[in-house]
Amino acid sequence: MNLYDISREIKSVLKEDKKDLDSLGIKNDKLAFVLVDGLGWNLAKDIRTSVNPIQVNSIFPSITVTVFATLLTAKKPGEHGILGWRIINKENGSIENLMQKLKNESIELDTYFQNTSSLFIMPDVATKSMMSRLKVIPYFTFWDGLYKFKTALEMQSNDFIFFYIPYVDAASHLYGPYHEVTLSTARDVVQKIDCISTYFKEKYSILVTADHGHTQISNIVDLKKDKDFMEEMDFPPYGDHRSLMFKGRFPKSLLKYGANVIEGGKVEEMIGGSKNKPDYLVIPKDDSIIIYWDDDRKHEFRGSHGGLTQDEMKIPLYLYQ
Structure with a gap:
């Protein structure tokens, strides 16, 4: 349930x-x-x-x-x-x-x-x-x-x-x-x-x-400091820092962070439909949050969710x- x-x-x-x-x-x-x-x-x-x-x-x-x-x-x-x-x-x-x-x-x-x-x-x-x-x-x-x-x-x-x-x-x-x-x-x-x-x-x-x-969160990945990601990215992520969503081409530089990458029909299965369906989901496996947006830098999270x-x-x- x-x-x-x-x-x-x-x-x-x-x-x-x-x-x-x-x-x-x-x-x-x-x-x-x-x-x-x-x-x-x-x-x-x-x-x-x-x-x-x-x-x-x-x-x-x-x-x-x-x-x-x-x-x-x-x-x-x-x-x-x-x-x-x-x-x-x-x-x-x-x-x-x-x-x-x-x-x-x-x-x-x-x-x-x-x-x-x-x-x-x-x-x-x-x-x-x-x-x-x-x-x-x-x-x-x-x-x-x-x-x-x-x-x-x-x-x-x-x-x-x-x-x-x-x-x-x-x-x-x-x-x-x-x-x-x-x-x-x-x-x-x-x-x-x-x-x-x-x-x-x-x-x-x-x-x-x-x-x-x-x-528990003990690691922060800041994508704007990742030169490979910034060069490879076609469109900024949306969603949240433990459930990042991408449209278009997947930035393969993200693979080095050991996150789960989900695509295709599995995405629809997880969110229960196709409205605003992202092409890719990136979900941290460990105690990391992955930030991109400036206002995420205003917070020091010791606990978080979304994954x-x-x-x-x-x-x-x-x-x-």
């Missing part, structure tokens, strides 16, 4: 045709979904909770914006076309930073949550431009978010409640996935959600999961009901 399967299950519940899927055995008509950004199985497995999680898979690319698009549409990445934070603008033939683009304009997704009784509880700093037609309320601290989530569950006025929590991801990027700060953050977040979910499980079926995990390691792809799923 992966996040695409879970997104279809949620859609099935909200559209009142549970018999189509029912692989999770959801019992209640009302459903809550908590997405803990960056909570990989490698962190969750050692946290004590009132229910035991099962291990499920993220989707590829294991990127938050890609997961969000799948959850909002119940479509695979190759179908909705959002394959990472770097996207191709086909109108002018350039690569754009999707995060910057979302700050200036909305992207209309074909989300099935329109015309449903659904509430989305999001951090105030998070982009909500993919959700402009949905009911979104902001929160400003973790405690504020918990209060608004708990209040929404008490009111029972929505058939679906979505609560997004970014703090484990932020700690893991900054300190690494196995640092004491990250482990403490993960434990505090999961156990607070466990308490609330246990209390309200008779009124709502509550799913708690993650978008991806993190792998195919077990730490990135394996996530927990808790069900309270």
Whole structure:
């Protein structure tokens, strides 16, 4: 089971045709979904909770914006076309930073949550431009978010409640996935959600999961410092620094970095469709990120994601009901 399967299950519940899927055995008509950004199985497995999680898979690319698009549409990445934070603008033939683009304009997704009784509880700093037609309320601290989530569950006025929590991801990027700060953050977040979910499980079926995990990063490959690559490259990469995507001729100078190179039908199989399909995928095998864009140099990542390691792809799923 992966996040695409879970997104279809949620859609099935909200559209009142549970018999189509029912692989999770959801019992209640009302459903809550908590997405803990960056909570990989490698962190969750050692946290004590009132229910035991099962291990499920993220989707590829294991990127938050890609997961969000799948959850909002119940479509695979190759179908909705959002394959990472770097996207191709086909109108002018350039690569754009999707995060910057979302700050200036909305992207209309074909989300099935329109015309449903659904509430989305999001951090105030998070982009909500993919959700402009949905009911979104902001929160400003973790405690504020918990209060608004708990209040929404008490009111029972929505058939679906979505609560997004970014703090484990932020700690893991900054300190690494196995640092004491990250482990403490993960434990505090999961156990607070466990308490609330246990209390309200008779009124709502509550799913708690993650978008991806993190792998430890200790090496940075800067492609702009690679003269062979810069001479060979026809078109800049897009996607993300652990799931680089290329159009046109493949730069063979990349092979010296020992990354997995995927092409042809295998690419469509991995992303689940052909929309905006790259000609080549380059996925680091080890603890490297491969950067090209200038704003990637502003961050010192000790943990990251987007690739195919077990730490990135394996996530927990808790069900309270």
